[in-house]
Each structure stands twice: as structure tokens, then as C-alpha cells.
Amino acid sequence: MPSLTQHIDKAMNPLTLVVVAITSTHAQKHVDIRSLLMEMGNLNSVSELANPPFKQIQASSYDRKQVDPKDLSTWFANEDYGQFIRTEDHQGRKEWVVMDQAGPGAITRIWTPLLAEKDKMIVRFYFDGNDKPTIEEPFNDLMRGRRPIKPPFAYIAWPDAGVADGVGADCYFPIPFAKGCKVTFSEVPFYYAFSSRTYASDTPVTSFTWDDFDRQKPLAAKVAASLGKWKPESSPAPTAQGELQSGKSVLFNLPEGSHSVTEIQLRVPANVSPQALRSTVISIRADGEQTVWCPVGEFFGCGVTLKPLWDRFRRVEADGTMTARWPMPYQKHARVEVLNLGSESLPVRLQVHTTPYKWTTKSLHFHSTWRFQDPIPTQPRSDWNYVEASGQGHYVGDTLTVMNPTAAWYGEGDERVYVDGEKFPSSLGTGTEDYYGYAWGMDEHWSSAYMSMPLRGRKGRENWTGFTTTSRVRGLDLVPFTSKLKFDMEIWHWADCSVAYSAASFWYGKPGVSSNITPDAEAASRELRTASTGIKGAIECETMTVDEKSADIEIGTQNAGLTSGTWSGGEQLFVQAKRVGDYVVLGFDVPKGGTYNLKLYGTRSYDYGVIQPSIDKQKLETIDLWSEKAVATGALDLGRFELTEGHHQFRVEVVNTNPNSRGSKVYFGLDCLVLEPGK
Numbered sequence: 001m002p003s004l005t006q007h008i009d010k011a012m013n014p015l016t017l018v019v020v021a022i023t024s025t026h027a028q029k030h031v032d033i034r035s036l037l038m039e040m041g042n043l044n045s046v047s048e049l050a051n052p053p054f055k056q057i058q059a060s061s062y063d064r065k066q067v068d069p070k071d072l073s074t075w076f077a078n079e080d081y082g083q084f085i086r087t088e089d090h091q092g093r094k095e096w097v098v099m100d101q102a103g104p105g106a107i108t109r110i111w112t113p114l115l116a117e118k119d120k121m122i123v124r125f126y127f128d129g130n131d132k133p134t135i136e137e138p139f140n141d142l143m144r145g146r147r148p149i150k151p152p153f154a155y156i157a158w159p160d161a162g163v164a165d166g167v168g169a170d171c172y173f174p175i176p177f178a179k180g181c182k183v184t185f186s187e188v189p190f191y192y193a194f195s196s197r198t199y200a201s202d203t204p205v206t207s208f209t210w211d212d213f214d215r216q217k218p219l220a221a222k223v224a225a226s227l228g229k230w231k232p233e234s235s236p237a238p239t240a241q242g243e244l245q246s247g248k249s250v251l252f253n254l255p256e257g258s259h260s261v262t263e264i265q266l267r268v269p270a271n272v273s274p275q276a277l278r279s280t281v282i283s284i285r286a287d288g289e290q291t292v293w294c295p296v297g298e299f300f301g302c303g304v305t306l307k308p309l310w311d312r313f314r315r316v317e318a319d320g321t322m323t324a325r326w327p328m329p330y331q332k333h334a335r336v337e338v339l340n341l342g343s344e345s346l347p348v349r350l351q352v353h354t355t356p357y358k359w360t361t362k363s364l365h366f367h368s369t370w371r372f373q374d375p376i377p378t379q380p381r382s383d384w385n386y387v388e389a390s391g392q393g394h395y396v397g398d399t400l401t402v403m404n405p406t407a408a409w410y411g412e413g414d415e416r417v418y419v420d421g422e423k424f425p426s427s428l429g430t431g432t433e434d435y436y437g438y439a440w441g442m443d444e445h446w447s448s449a450y451m452s453m454p455l456r457g458r459k460g461r462e463n464w465t466g467f468t469t470t471s472r473v474r475g476l477d478l479v480p481f482t483s484k485l486k487f488d489m490e491i492w493h494w495a496d497c498s499v500a501y502s503a504a505s506f507w508y509g510k511p512g513v514s515s516n517i518t519p520d521a522e523a524a525s526r527e528l529r530t531a532s533t534g535i536k537g538a539i540e541c542e543t544m545t546v547d548e549k550s551a552d553i554e555i556g557t558q559n560a561g562l563t564s565g566t567w568s569g570g571e572q573l574f575v576q577a578k579r580v581g582d583y584v585v586l587g588f589d590v591p592k593g594g595t596y597n598l599k600l601y602g603t604r605s606y607d608y609g610v611i612q613p614s615i616d617k618q619k620l621e622t623i624d625l626w627s628e629k630a631v632a633t634g635a636l637d638l639g640r641f642e643l644t645e646g647h648h649q650f651r652v653e654v655v656n657t658n659p660n661s662r663g664s665k666v667y668f669g670l671d672c673l674v675l676e677p678g679k
């Protein structure tokens, strides 16, 4: 088969070329696997209006209770799995329809979490009203690259690709269809998202076939290679190098006349501080418009810690070299500026590569806007806007840095993308990590062409304290808009606390396009809040692992309710015990073995009980945590301990109630432990 299809391909190529040459001036460009792969492999395609034009939409397992963004009683519903359009009977076989799109289009991205229980579930793609599916595959295997669509088109978002369960899988191979596409599952579906293009009804599209898939394998191999880790340009370019003083900037005027920036490279010290990555800002003006204003951490994708990463458009290396290769055409003039809004000077080297460019009516300016908010209360739930753009262009990605003060998971919130003034988003997802391509948390750093997560504050799936940075950049799944684009991310956190969100949005626009986001020097220069802001040397109880607890009691973080004092890190671990004898065992790590004086900081309140702490099973004196009002205890001396390096356990049990205690009488609250080195 392969030799035959290749033979056909060679024989038909000249004819195909002639047809394209004749029709391109009269009709819209023909869409097929080949044209979509060509677009995918062409880095510059994002900087021009799409031909033919399309709208990007998404079919997902979003909670169907969400019907009106104005109805806040249902808009934050989170049962976003097991949802489908309808069921159908196919010769006695029941199928669950999850996507049913009329007219010409193309699937551009599919996401699902891999669940072993669903390994036998079959996905079927029916094109153009056919009652026989063209694609019929075990869905999980198709998604993780075990079927004909191989990585990097279908892959697992996890550093160890051998992981088969409990992780996210993404498929980016283009699947075009001429008249319509229906996708079904053989069982009740789990979580899923299908992004697709929908073209005008007269757009000529050739539907996906496996024969055509085979025929395009040589091209697919070339595109696959272009989606891998890339090398920054090493050719000489205008360079500025030196100490960038606080409050100063380094500025490049780019060559006059129509050019395109092909690469911007900024080198900072390998030990650059989180604050410097936030307070150093890249600003670009092109043809009289402010097109880019963004902290370099989010602009290059690493957030507030210099960690290596790469995606289709950015690369960060451990030595401090950060490169962006978004194509940035301009018509007449442009300038690139790096500003130091921080209080300390920073050694930098800035290089900008440009190439001559022919500006046309299809050409677009690259934009990067940045929005920051701290604090964002997680209750009541809300939608948090990345950007709202007015004019014509398309959305090509974002980098989000979340500062989470608690161990609890922050990322249940769905993306809501409104195009051209829609009342209901045409892309509505299932969760923040699903939008960023993974699932059920992420244990390690990872990079891929379209998604990356260079930074996690903690390891493990149970502790999301600190900073997390994730990126999604788009190719075929870019979102065109002709008058307006609004991108919101739902804030849906398991804890009642306050988070900080820092989001860079990347988009292209025709001259005159504008947005609701303006440069925010105050936010970029503000001192970073970290999860550990609090008592010096504190191990926050709310970030400790819960190694064991009474089965039916609830544990959560709490950040409000004290009438006097404050909690270290702004929060405590609140244990809703139900009876005397209930307990919790918390794990913490000692970095260096030795003798320590242990101090406990906790909370007293009107419904609290009498607790007995233990360190590694050694029982300590009881502590009465009752008081008329909720107050911080201050330091409570637990005694002196010999602690080895590594994991230890802090156990707390309710052993009694205070006669004055009301309500539950057995709750307790733990703020932090402090280990003071002893003699």
C-alpha cells in the first residue's frame, strides 16, 4: 500500500499544482490534510489572516447546566464529564454522540484524560453524512499515539510517555471534512474536548481518509520534525549588552520599512530572581501601536522561575537565554524595549533578528498583553478575564502563572472563549489543566510544541502550593475574530482562599485592533506574594501532606475568620473533627538532621477542643484550643527533639472538650510548625 499511494501522489502532484494555481485567484484555497499540514509546518502562517477564513469552536464534556453566563447559580457548575449530545442506535449498537458539526470543517485538537477503565471505548468519526465511520479506533490508544497517528501529533502530556493511565492525552493531527462530522463513543463518555474549524459552506474541503493519511506521510514526517525542540538562531544580530539599572531600559529601533522580527533573544543571569522575571518587562511598539507589554517571565513562558522549556514559539535555557520566535511583521517601523521596573539592576543581553517582509492586507501585528491580579478571592466563584480584543485578528495562546497559597487544587475552572460578541462561548472547556493539555495534576515539568508546564512549586498531585506556570500556544487551533474576542478563565478552587493570577495573552491583529488591557507598571513592579510569606522558617500546616486521618472528617484550608492575630502564609489547616478521638497525621520534611526546638502556631476558637500533639508517635502535653473568639495562639512550645533528615509526622488528636466550648466543641486549627535549631 505505501508504495502505491506514493506513486499516486507523485503522479498527481503536477495536476494538483495546476488546479491550485488556476483556482487560487478565483476561489478559496482548497482544504485537505495536505493543506492543513502545510499550514501547521509553516511558522509564519500565524502572522497572516487565515485563507480560507474559518471559525474555531469546541465540543466538550462541559457541564450542561451552564446555559447563561449571567445565571451565576449554574454558571460555575463543575460536573463536566459524562456529558453528550444524544445517543443513537447503529444496527443495534448504542453510540453516544459528542460532536455533530454540519458543513465543511476540520478537527484541530482533541484532548482527553486517560482512564484505564475507558481503554476499550471506541471512538467513531462519521464524515459527510456517511453511515459508516471513516475512523474507528480505541479512543485512548488513538489519543496516546499508539494507533496510526503518532507523536508528536498524538501524545501524552507527561514526561514519561510510558505512563498509560491518569494523565492527559492530546491529538493535533488535522482531520478535515467536506460536509459534516459526527463523533461518537461506544460508552458513556468521560472528559473530552474537540476543537474544530468551521468553514463557510462553499469552502472546498476534502474529507479525511486513511488513504490520504498514508499519502501524506512524507509531509507529515517533515511537519513532525518541525514540531520538535528547535535551536535559536546563531547568526549575528544587533546586540545590546550591559547592566540594566533599576528604572532604565534598553531600546532597539528596528530597520525602517517593512520587516518581520523573526527572533527576540534575551539573556539574563542563570540565577535571575523571581522578582526580576516579573519586574523586567518587554515592550514593543510597531507602526505607532503598543503591541507588546509583558513581563519577560510570562512572555518567554517560564513564569517567575528560570526553568528550561520549549514550545513552538519560545525556548528558555538553564543558562538564562530566553528566546521567542513569534513572527512579528511590521509595515514601516518598530522598536523593542526591555524595561527594568524592579529595584535592582540586572545584567542583560538583548538580540533582535529581523528579515525583510512584504506587508499585505493579510498581514497582522503580533500582540502580547498581560494582566495581573492579587488577591483574587476564590469565593464566590468568578470568571477571570485574560483579555478582550476589539478589531480583527486571531488568538494564538497564553501563559498563566498562578500563585496558590494552599495545597488544594486550584484548576477546576473552565476556559470560556467568546468570539465576535457571542452571548455563550463557542469554546467552553472542562478545567484549567484540561485547557493546558494535561489532567489530574502534573508531577513533573514538561514541554511540547503546543503546551508546556515549566514550573511547579511542589511535587506530587496532592500539593499545589506556590507558583505554577502553564502555557498553551496555538497552530491550527488558533481562534479568529472579526470584531471581538473575549477570553475568560473560570476561577474554581477547592479551597476558600485568595490566589494571584498572572496571564500573558498572545494574539495577532490588523492595524487598529485594540484591547481592554493596558501596560500595568505598578503590577509588574509589585513585590511578589509567595505561599511562604509568613513566620520565618515556618512549615505551614496547610501545605503538609495528610498522611492519615479519621475517615469521615473534613480538612481544609482557611484564610479568614480571625478576630485577632494573623496566620502564617495567610492560612491555617482547619480540621472539622466530629468527636473526641478524631485525629490527623501530617507529614513534613526536615532538610537537615539535628536537634530542634519545635514551636506550634495554632488557633483558638469558640467551637474548638482540647488537642494532644505527637511528633513521630511521641505524645506531648495537651493544649486547650478553646477561647471565646477566634484568635491566633502565638508560639506554643512543643519541646526539644532529635530529628533525622527526611520525612516526619506531626499527629494531632482531639482528646477532650472545654466545658465552655459550643457548636462542634471538637474542631481545631493548625497554622504552622517552626523548627528552631537547638544546641
Ligand SMILES: [Ca+2]
Pocket (backbone or CB within 6 Å): 077, 078, 080, 412, 413, 414, 429, 430, 431, 432, 492
Ligand atoms: Ca470545570
Ligand SMILES: [Ca+2]
Pocket (backbone or CB within 6 Å): 540, 541, 542, 567, 568, 569, 570, 571, 572, 573, 670, 671, 672
Ligand atoms: Ca499557615
